[in-house]
Amino acid sequence: MISLAAILLCSVSLFATAALAVCIARSKQATKLTYGLSFCLSAIAFAAAIGALVTMASPDAISTLVLPIGLPWLGSHFRLDALSAFFLTVVNFGGMLSSLYALGYGRHEHAPHRVLPFFPAFVAGMNLVILADDAFTFLMSWEFMSLASWALVMAHHRDTGNRKAGYLYIVMASFGTLTLLLAFGLLAGPDGNYSFTTMRAADHAPLTSGLVLVLLLIGTGSKAGLVPLHVWLPRAHPAAPSHVSALMSGVMTKVAVYGFIRVVFDLLGAPAWWFGIIVLAIGGITAVLGILHALMESDLKRLLAYSTIENIGVIFVSLGLALAFKANGMGLAAALALTAALFHVLNHSFFKSLLFFGAGAMLTATGERDIEKLGGLIHRMPVTAVFFLAGCIAISALPPFNSFVSEWLTFQAVLQSPALPQWGSKLLVPAVGGLLALAAALGAACFVKVFGVTFLGRPRSVLVERATEVDRFSLAAMSVLAFLCLAAGILPGVVIDTLAPLTLSLIGERMPVQTDIPWLSIVPIAEARSSYNGLLVFLFILFSASFTAYLVHRFGSRCIRRAPAWDCGFPLSSPATQYTASSFAQPIRRVFGTLIFRARDRVNMPPPGDLRPARFALEMHDHIWEGLYLPIVGAVGFAAEKLNYLQFLTIRRYLSLVFLTLVLLLLVLALWT
Incomplete structure (x- = not known):
């Protein structure tokens, strides 16, 4: 009860901080005061949440509170239970580090009065979503979270692209809230029992459960970025300031994951076996399409946003596996899959926040987020380069960093699929496992491209040549996240055991205790099947790299030899001769481009002796945007034009329309009851 009250008080105090920011937004101390208070309040809420998570060894250890509002x-x-405590830890840790980062980054904001009031309100809204224990409070907090983040996306509203991104975001957010409202209406039933406790105890019909699952996938999937509901995410996340982008991509998408887990695993009751099939298929498609779009991008923040879509797909694949195993009574396998999903939730909040912080640092230092115009930043921003490299390794799922462990656990869950009795599951799970393997390989290629083109080579513009390292607040926030990415990969057993109360409460089973295993190894099922030791992998990499460096320096030539880089026999000084992001992605684009992007290259090569320059043009299409959303936009416009005459009805016709609508609603209610 103490932790619950503390987090609620911190949320209220964050709202008060937002109100204070409105009053002082144009003063010189507004940035320091707003972000400083946000940092302190998020840190207190984080301490309360992690304290509750650590002490909740029993799934029955919950705290509740009812307020007369x-x-x-x-x-x-x-x-406050184990599930909400974990996600509150993710939210408030992200809010704390984003506030710390913004203490330095916020000084470069040219319109701070459009950001400061909404930042603490956004963090408070996410906290209230997770704490809510009834449908009304949940939806009100959800809408407040959406509106606050929309205002942050619209902070630079004079940019036409930002205005379009904000409009698309608010439309998709409203549509998602509508589907959540319908889902909670089905769970509440005709009696209107909107308390989660009542929904949890109710017996839901199979048809109702299936409809709720579909509505939840639409409502939470539109906020998380599931395909085909992802179209707003790569437009809205880059439009916001970088510390807000880190919160939206690294944290807000996890609030959507929380909403899905809370309803499907907690309120809905026992799942049907085909629940897992639907979630698995959507997750696998989301993962591959997200990373393919990221590979084609040259805008750094859009690339990171598309990468978020891929990681959300990985999380939902694990959740689909957990549903399939739970429906078939395979408790240990379900606990393994759910642990993998929750572990990846934590990991993604770490490395994606780190990468957005790094992108913000580069944007501050150079004014550019197009990686085609960067290059050579490792010499001008060496500390940022090290931290950004750590984030790139982590998101590429390479050992010994954290994402490798969670994705490895997902593959271990995939290997349990032959025990599933349904043939549909037996065939689909290995196929989705193949999609995950493809997404992991493409993810590594994507971030090799990002780091290589951005930090290596030569500067591609004058602004990049003049870049300098960023402030100490930004570096401190990045250093903490880089350390945690490594620590969670070296000591995954601690994280797995901390997540055990969640799987106990939702599945009724947990993974074996990992911290009792010698040498800090982890064993998901049994030693005879598989095990992993992040500490030994880290020590081996450290020793082999150090030993190799020693051998080179000890026995290699001591002479320093410098010469122009080989450039096909023409060592030109122009940075344009370097490898670019587009050229790096070209082989992959030619493999997948025709099917996924309907890509088409147009090359105009003048004949010998013609002095005209050669021309290259690339045409790519987004099938989902052009095939699904543009027709919807056209249909809505057509319907609005045809219904425009309703504005000019007489009083008599208006009353008749209202009467007919009332009769129709009463008829629906009568049929429902």
């Missing part, structure tokens, strides 16, 4: 007959219900 909200609907008169319902009030506002709040609940």
Whole structure:
């Protein structure tokens, strides 16, 4: 109860900080005061949440609180259990480090009064979503979170692209909230029991459960970035300031994951076996399409946003496996898959925040986020380069960093699929495992491209040549995240055991205790099947790299030899002769481009003796945007034009329309009951 009250008080204090920021937004101390208070309040909420998570060894260890606000007959219900404590840890840790980063980054914001009031409100809204224990409080907090983040996306509203991104975001957010409203209406039933406690105890019909699952996938999937509901994400996340982008991509998408887990694993009851099939298929497609789009991008923040879509796909693949195993009574395998999903939630919040912080640092130092115009930053921003490299290794799922462990656990869960009794599951799970392997390989290629083109080579512009290292607040935030990416990969057993109360409460089973295994190894199922030791892998890499460096320096030539880099026999000084992001992605584009992007290259090569320059043009299409959303936009415009005459009806016709609508609604209610 103490932790629950502390987090609620911190949320209220964050709202008060937002109100204070409105009053002082144009003063010189507004940035320091707003982000400083946000940092302190997020740190207190983080300490309370992680304290609750560590002490909740029993799944029955929950705290509840009812406040006399909200609907008169319902009030506002709040609940802190193992699941909410974990996600509150993710949210408040992300809010804390984003606030720390913004203490330095925010000084470069040219319109801070458009950002400061909404940042603490955004963090508070995410906290309230996770604490909510009734449908009304959940949806109100969800909408507040969406509106606050929309205002942050629109901070630079004079940019036409940002205005379009904000409009698309608010439309998709409203549509997602509508589907969540319908889902909670089905769970509440005709009696209107909107408390989660009542929904949890109710017996839901199979048809109702299936409809709720579909509505949840649309409602939470539109916020998380599931394909085909992802179209707003690569437009809105880059439009926001970088510390807000880190919160939206690294944290807000996890609030959507929380909403899905809370309803499907907690409120909905026992799942049907085909629940896992749907979630698995959507997750696998999302992972591959997300990383393919990221590979084709040269805008750094858009690339990172597309990469978020890929990681959300990985998380939902694990959740689909957990549903399939749970439906078939395979408790240990379900616990393994759910642990992998939750572990990846934590990992993604670490490395994606780190990468967006790094992108913000580069944007501050150079004014560019197009990686085709960067290069050579490792010499001008060496500390940022090290931290960004750590994030690139982590997101590429390479050992000994954290993402390798969570994706390895996912593959271990995939290997349990032959025990599933349904042939559909037996065939689909290995296929999705292949998609995950493809996404992992493409992800590594993507971030080799990002780091190589951005930090290596020669500067491609004058601004990049003049770049300098960023402030100490930004570097401190990045250093903490880089360290945690490595620590979670070296000591994964600690994280797995900390997640055990969550799987116990949702699955009724947990993975074996990992911290008791010698040498800090982890054994998901049994030693005879597989095991992994992040510490030994780290020590081996450290020793082999150090020993190789020693041998080179000890026995190699001591002479320093410098010569122009080989450039096909023409060592030109122009940076344009370097490898570019587009050229790096070209082989992959030619493999997948025709099917996924309908890509077409147009090359105009003048004949010998013609002095005209050669021309290259690339045409790519987004099938989902052009095939799904543009027709919807056209249909809505057509319908709005045809219904425009309703504005000019007479009083008599208006009353008739209202009467007919009332009769129709009463008929629907009568049929429902």
